[in-house]
Structures are given as C-alpha cells and as structure tokens.
Amino acid sequence: MQQIQRSAPVADVVIIGSGAGGGTATKVLVDLGLHVTLLEAGPMLHPETDFKEHKWPYDYPHRGAGEGGASYFGHGRDFGWFSAHAGGWHLEGEPYTVAEGSKFQWFRSRIVGGRTNHYGRISLRYADYDLKPYSRDGIGTDWPLTYDEIAPYYDKAEKFIGVTGSREGIRSAPDGQFQPCPPPRVHEVLIQKASQRLGIPCIPNRLAVITQPTNGRPACHYCGECGRGCISGANYSSAQVQVFPAMKTGRVNLITNAMARELITDSEGKVTAVSYIDKTTRTEKQVKCRAVVLAASCCESTRLLLNSKAPGHANGLGNSSGVVGRYLTDNTGFGLGASIPALHGLPRYDADGMGGAHLYMPWWLWDKKTEFPRGYHIEIGGGYGMPGIGSFAGLANREEGYGEALKKKIYDDYGTHVSFAGRGEMIPNADTYCEIDNNVVDRWGIPVLKFHFKWTDAELKQVAHMEQTFTSLIETMGGKVTASTRPLDQKISTGGEIIHEVGSIRMGDDPKTSALNKYCQSHDVKNLFVADAAPFVSNPDKNPTLTICALAWRTAEYMAEEMRKGNV
Amino acid sequence: MSEGMNRRTVLAQIAAATFAGPIGIAQAQHVHHAAAAEAKTTGVYQPKVLTHHEFATLRLLCETIVPGASKGGAAEFVDILADKNAELLAIYTGGIAWLDQRMKLDYGTDFLTAKPPDRTQMLDKIAYRKNETPELAPGIRFFVWARRLTVDAYYSSAAGIKELGFMGNGARKEFTVPQDAIDYAVKRSGL
Numbered sequence: 001m002q003q004i005q006r007s008a009p010v011a012d013v014v015i016i017g018s019g020a021g022g023g024t025a026t027k028v029l030v031d032l033g034l035h036v037t038l039l040e041a042g043p044m045l046h047p048e049t050d051f052k053e054h055k056w057p058y059d060y061p062h063r064g065a066g067e068g069g070a071s072y073f074g075h076g077r078d079f080g081w082f083s084a085h086a087g088g089w090h091l092e093g094e095p096y097t098v099a100e101g102s103k104f105q106w107f108r109s110r111i112v113g114g115r116t117n118h119y120g121r122i123s124l125r126y127a128d129y130d131l132k133p134y135s136r137d138g139i140g141t142d143w144p145l146t147y148d149e150i151a152p153y154y155d156k157a158e159k160f161i162g163v164t165g166s167r168e169g170i171r172s173a174p175d176g177q178f179q180p181c182p183p184p185r186v187h188e189v190l191i192q193k194a195s196q197r198l199g200i201p202c203i204p205n206r207l208a209v210i211t212q213p214t215n216g217r218p219a220c221h222y223c224g225e226c227g228r229g230c231i232s233g234a235n236y237s238s239a240q241v242q243v244f245p246a247m248k249t250g251r252v253n254l255i256t257n258a259m260a261r262e263l264i265t266d267s268e269g270k271v272t273a274v275s276y277i278d279k280t281t282r283t284e285k286q287v288k289c290r291a292v293v294l295a296a297s298c299c300e301s302t303r304l305l306l307n308s309k310a311p312g313h314a315n316g317l318g319n320s321s322g323v324v325g326r327y328l329t330d331n332t333g334f335g336l337g338a339s340i341p342a343l344h345g346l347p348r349y350d351a352d353g354m355g356g357a358h359l360y361m362p363w364w365l366w367d368k369k370t371e372f373p374r375g376y377h378i379e380i381g382g383g384y385g386m387p388g389i390g391s392f393a394g395l396a397n398r399e400e401g402y403g404e405a406l407k408k409k410i411y412d413d414y415g416t417h418v419s420f421a422g423r424g425e426m427i428p429n430a431d432t433y434c435e436i437d438n439n440v441v442d443r444w445g446i447p448v449l450k451f452h453f454k455w456t457d458a459e460l461k462q463v464a465h466m467e468q469t470f471t472s473l474i475e476t477m478g479g480k481v482t483a484s485t486r487p488l489d490q491k492i493s494t495g496g497e498i499i500h501e502v503g504s505i506r507m508g509d510d511p512k513t514s515a516l517n518k519y520c521q522s523h524d525v526k527n528l529f530v531a532d533a534a535p536f537v538s539n540p541d542k543n544p545t546l547t548i549c550a551l552a553w554r555t556a557e558y559m560a561e562e563m564r565k566g567n568v
Numbered sequence: 569m570s571e572g573m574n575r576r577t578v579l580a581q582i583a584a585a586t587f588a589g590p591i592g593i594a595q596a597q598h599v600h601h602a603a604a605a606e607a608k609t610t611g612v613y614q615p616k617v618l619t620h621h622e623f624a625t626l627r628l629l630c631e632t633i634v635p636g637a638s639k640g641g642a643a644e645f646v647d648i649l650a651d652k653n654a655e656l657l658a659i660y661t662g663g664i665a666w667l668d669q670r671m672k673l674d675y676g677t678d679f680l681t682a683k684p685p686d687r688t689q690m691l692d693k694i695a696y697r698k699n700e701t702p703e704l705a706p707g708i709r710f711f712v713w714a715r716r717l718t719v720d721a722y723y724s725s726a727a728g729i730k731e732l733g734f735m736g737n738g739a740r741k742e743f744t745v746p747q748d749a750i751d752y753a754v755k756r757s758g759l
Contacts, residue, residue, distance in 0.1 A: 057725075182743035186749050186750050193754070223739060342758075352736035354743075386736060387732055
C-alpha cells in the first residue's frame with residue numbers, strides 16, 4: 001500500500017465532486033505526487049462547444065427563449081439560455097423534498113467544474129472577526145481556526161486562480177494577492193459618488209478573472225459574459241484552471257457520470273472504497289482508496305455521509321456527534337433597482353468589461369451598533385448589457401401602447417438602470433437543517449435530502465436595512481423608488497436561492513459538537529476529509545467560493561502530509 | 569451553420585491575441601455587422617404551423633407594434649416557437665381569429681385587408697388595459713402577448729440590437745470607459 005503505482009487498482013485518494021473544492025484538492029494533491037480518482041456526477045465539459053460565449057440571441061431560432069418559448073411559460077432554463085451550468089433548481093429524476101412550512105431551493109450543476117462554470121466569481125476573504133462570531137457577540141459558534149491560519153491559503157488560492165482587486169485596508173474586506181481591476185463603468189462612477197456621500201466604501205471588485213496572463217491562461221478580453229463560461233479560461237472554473245491541467249500529469253483518473261452513492265468502510269470504520277452509480281449503464285461500481293475527499297457540494301456531501309450507514313455508524317458515517325445536516329445556512333439576498341435620469345441620453349459605449357461589476361461595497365458598519373447582529377455586502381449592476389429575450393419586458397408591459405412611441409421609450413430606457421443586491425450573513429438556527437427523506441429515492445435508488453429552512457428576525461432586519469440603504473443610494477443618484485409594502489419575509493430571498501449553502505458538516509475542536517477537525521478531517525474516520533463549504537462554521541457576508549478554495553488547499557496539503565507520515 | 573463562423577472568427581481572434589497584438593473592438597463589431605447582413609439574405613419564410621393568412625396577419629401586426637419587426641423576423645420567431653408549443657399556438661391562432669372577427673363586426677373586413685385608419689383605431693383600443701370591457705378583454709390579453717414577443721423578437725435580432733447601439737460582445741485588449749460619457753452622466757447627476 002505504501003507503493004504508489006501508475007493505474008494502481010487502489011487510488012491514493014478518491015475525490016467526489018469536481019467543483020471549487022474538488023478541483024482545488026485535485027490540483028494540490030496531484031502537485032504533491034499523489035494519484036487521484038476524481039468522481040463527477042455529470043458529463044465531461046467541452047468548453048469550445050458547451051459554452052455559449054460570444055453567441056448572439058439570433059444565433060438560435062428561439063433567441064434564447066428555449067424550445068417552444070419555454071421561458072414564457074416558466075419552464076425556461078434557470079439563469080437563462082446562455083448560462084454555462086448543466087442542471088438547475090430541479091434535475092430530472094433527482095428530486096429533493098422540502099418540509100411543510102419551509103421554502104428551500106437547491107441549485108445543482110452536474111458537469112465537470114460544477115457550479116464554477118457559471119458562478120459570479122466574486123472572491124472575498126472572510127475577515128478575522130467573521131471566524132470568531134461567538135467571541136464577538138455571543139451568537140453562533142467560533143471557527144476552530146483564525147484568520148492568520150487561513151490567510152496563507154487565501155494567498156495561494158488567489159495567486160493561482162487569479163483575483164482582481166486593490167489594497168484598501170478595510171477590516172471587513174481583508175486585502176489579498178490582487179491583479180488590477182479594470183476601471184468603473186459610467187453607472188459605476190455614479191454609484192461610487194453616491195456611496196461616498198452616504199459614507200459607504202465602494203471599491204474595485206474582487207473577481208476571479210485574470211487581467212494579466214497567468215499560468216498559461218490569457219488575460220480577460222472583456223466580453224462581459226463570464227456566466228456563459230470562458231473558452232479561453234480567463235476566469236476561474238475548476239475544470240479549466242485545475243482539473244484539466246492536473247490531468248496532464250497522468251495522475252488523475254477522472255470518472256464522469258459517476259453518482260456517488262455510499263462510502264464503504266472496514267471493521268475499524270475506515271473508508272476503503274466509494275460506491276457509485278455509473279449513470280451511463282445504471283450499474284453500481286466501486287473504487288477502492290486509501291483516503292477520500294468529499295467535495296460534492298455542502299448538501300450533496302451531507303447526503304452522502306447520512307446515506308453511508310453501517311454497524312457502528314447508524315446515524316451516517318462520521319456523525320457520532322449528530323451534527324451532520326444541522327447548522328445549514330444560505331446567505332441572505334435582497335435586490336432593488338431603478339432607472340437613473342442622469343444616464344438618459346448617455347453616449348453609447350462598450351460597457352461589457354469583466355462579467356460582473358467593477359466595484360462593490362464591503363460591509364461598512366462592522367464596528368457600529370445596528371439593530372441586527374451581522375452584516376452584508378452590496379453587489380451592483382447596470383450598463384449596456386447584451387439585449388435579448390425579456391430585456392424590455394417590464395418596460396413594454398408597463399408603458400403599453402405600440403409603434404414608434406414604444407420604440408423610443410425602449411431606446412431611451414436602455415442602459416439607464418442600476419441595481420443593488422445585498423448578500424448577508426445568516427446565523428445558524430435549530431429550524432434550518434437537512435436530513436434524509438426515507439420515503440423518496442432518486443432515479444439511481446439513492447435516498448434524497450429533505451430540507452427544513454427558516455429565516456429569523458436577525459436576517460429579516462438585515463434585509464430591511466438593505467432596502468433602506470439601496471433606496472438612499474438610488475435617491476442620491478436622482479432615481480425614484482416606489483416603496484414596497486410586501487412583508488419582509490416576502491422580500492428576502494428564498495433559502496438556497498443565493499446558492500451559498502454552507503455548514504452542514506461543520507468543523508470544530510470538540511468531537512461532540514462538530515464532525516470535522518480544523519483540517520476538515522473527520523473526527524471519527526481518519527481517512528475522510530471534506531473540501532467543499534460543508535465544514536464552514538458560519539456563513540459570513542462573503543461569497544463562499546474563495547474560502548472553499550483556500551480551505552480545500554489547506555486540507556489537501558495536510559492530508560498529503562498525514563498520508564506520507566502513515567497516519568492516514 | 570454560418571452563425572458559427574462569426575463566433576469562430578471572434579474566438580480565433582482571441583486565441584491569436586493571446587500571442588499576438590491587441591484586437592480592436594472594430595473587429596468584433598465587424599463580426600456583428602456581418603451577421604446582420606446574413607440575416608437579411610435569408611429566403612422567403614414558409615410558416616411551419618400558422619396558416620398563410622395567420623402568418624401574414626401576424627407579420628403586419630408585429631410590424632405595427634414595433635416598426636422594423638419584420639427585419640427582426642418577429643412573425644417567424646412566433647411561428648417557430650408555436651410549432652413546438654400548442655399553448656402558445658392557441659394564444660396566437662385564437663388572438664388572430666378574435667382580431668379578424670372583431671374587425672369584421674366593426675369595419676366589415678378582416679385585419680389584413682382593413683383600411684389603415686381602421687386598424688389603428690382597433691389597436692388603439694386593445695393596446696391599453698384601461699380600455700378593458702368584457703367585449704375587448706380577449707383582444708387586450710392577446711395584445712399583451714403580441715407586444716411582448718414582438719419586442720423580444722426585434723431586440724434579440726441583429727437589426728434591433730444594432731438599432732439600440734449595443735457595442736459589446738467583442739474582444740478587446742484593454743477595458744476603458746470614454747471620458748465624455750463619464751462627464752455627461754456626472755454633470756447631469758449633480759454628484
């Protein structure tokens with residue numbers, strides 16, 4: 001077993017999932033000389049043909065509305081026709097259930113690279129205080145590690161994947177290893193001026209987009225459509241940036257269409273193999289391993305542990321603490337937009353830039369007293385986006401009429417809108433968790449997840465603050481907001497909608513209250529590691545992907561060292 | 569497909585630019601205009617699911633809702649979608665039949681052959697929800713659909729995208745924002 005052989009029947013490590021966590025773990029373990037078998041539940045990614053980069057709506061007879069105009073009837077592709085994901089809120093034959101009285105939606109992308117193919121690429125470090133919430137305000141739980149322990153891995157992740165930004169010295173938004181961010185667009189200049197008046201910092205955005213050639217990848221060409229996938233690989237997707245290069249070493253055995261079903265353990269409780277369904281033949285197969293990394297996504301990894309039952313672990317593998325499935329959170333979300341009179345009649349220009357905003361607003365009241373315990377950051381939108389299906393649906397329906405008058409209204413309205421979206425911290429609560437629904441199996445025969453979800457006053461008050469802030473920003477810019485009378489629980493996003501699920505296999509120093517140690521290694525099963533967002537102890541107001549990459553990097557290094565020492 | 573050629577051209581330019589010099593936005597625009605030219609050269613469209621009368625009526629209706637919509641292939645767009653969607657087809661066949669029937673009752677002729685002022689008079693009624701009566705309700709509901717898909721069809725076409733002045737979907741070496749555009753907005757905003 002000490003001998004590493006090419007095409008050995010026993011893999012050094014099986015990694016389940018090829019997204020941000022799995023891609024990073026693959027890259028790091030392979031760089032350290034290990035042989036990896038990478039299981040992906042979806043098919044192979046072919047960027048040149050799969051990505052709809054640089055396509056026009058009229059390149060398709062349905063223009064992006066989907067066959068038969070599906071989007072007009074509520075069956076359009078989630079995130080639109082052009083998005084680079086493979087999946088969505090619902091996967092045929094792979095259901096999940098939601099408890100009565102709860103609302104939750106779960107986004108899955110089954111393809112090599114997972115959700116990194118289409119995600120927003122916002123790359124924010126957690127602040128030092130984000131990791132010690134309990135010490136700070138007595139709510140939630142502290143992480144078993146400090147900012148200083150993660151910082152070197154943020155450095156490594158940022159340098160390798162490439163992140164834009166600027167050094168600002170703001171405590172809520174720690175600085176990193178940044179590439180230059182392109183200049184703000186016209187509407188962003190206005191937003192920045194308005195935010196300055198309101199005392200809100202508005203700084204160059206931190207996006208996983210390279211603006212300088214990096215590790216053989218060409219710099220961004222500023223077509224503004226990162227969500228469609230980037231054929232030249234100028235943004236971060238784990239498939240193009242980590243998995244494909246790692247495969248060139250010959251030390252990666254990528255198995256696609258492999259839906260992990262269960263972890264197989266020996267009498268000592270160590271994982272010896274991963275059982276998976278080969279989707280192409282609907283047969284069960286097993287791959288033996290010395291160690292396993294779960295990186296199937298927060299909830300999918302949770303499901304896998306809970307479905308791995310055997311004598312000695314009746315509650316699921318690695319779950320002697322009983323915490324697996326609990327402490328699930330998403331980020332809060334709320335958005336508001338308006339047409340800005342100062343942008344009417346603006347000379348047209350190419351406003352594409354990077355696929356995302358060139359500025360953002362970090363949380364600015366972290367040292368002030370607020371009516372709610374945790375903060376949010378603000379994402380901004382606007383500009384001359386590529387017109388297409390639905391671009392003027394709201395305007396046309398509101399203005400009614402027809403003819404040249406309608407056309408003029410559309411021409412005048414185009415590019416005048418700005419939008420603000422808040423993403424805030426949700427505090428884990430006892431009513432929010434996932435468990436196995438023993439009444440339902442998916443098309444592969446695997447029991448599915450059942451979600452329970454509840455926002456509390458802490459999140460609702462935060463969203464009320466977002467609405468006030470965005471209204472002030474819009475009004476400072478000269479726009480008008482029609483106050484909405486909807487109750488807060490209808491204004492806040494649905495659980496899962498922001499696609500920042502974290503926490504359901506949390507880490508901690510105490511095996512009684514956590515499933516993993518500070519290296520994301522199972523307390524119960526020494527050769528079991530988790531490298532997605534499931535280990536997160538809290539869900540700060542920062543998009544989780546960069547932290548997934550940093551922690552996966554750290555976990556992989558630790559794991560390789562433990563394997564070298566013979567401890568795993 | 570010829571559309572693929574355009575994208576391939578841009579992608580080839582991006583690949584080339586990785587090693588060679590800058591690519592101008594003009595080149596990307598060239599691809600856009602080439603695509604627009606191609607769209608014009610398509611032959612006479614044979615409706616897939618609408619009758620010739622329905623299609624001709626729809627074409628006129630779309631062109632009236634958004635002048636230029638024919639260049640944007642609006643009626644073809646609806647026909648292509650309705651070919652794969654019975655629900656949408658029923659909305660359009662029902663809507664067009666209602667319109668013809670209403671025109672015959674009020675003006676003695678169907679929509680297509682009516683005098684332009686008569687057509688205008690009818691559309692001025694059904695283009696606004698405030699005019700809703702039990703009598704006009706089906707027409708008003710249909711017009712919401714007709715307007716929505718016509719607007720979508722036109723502004724997703726090469727002609728409509730060009731008319732809006734969209735300048736992106738290209739590839740460029742550096743991202744810059746024209747100072748005159750910034751000055752214009754900042755001055756008007758008072759910020």
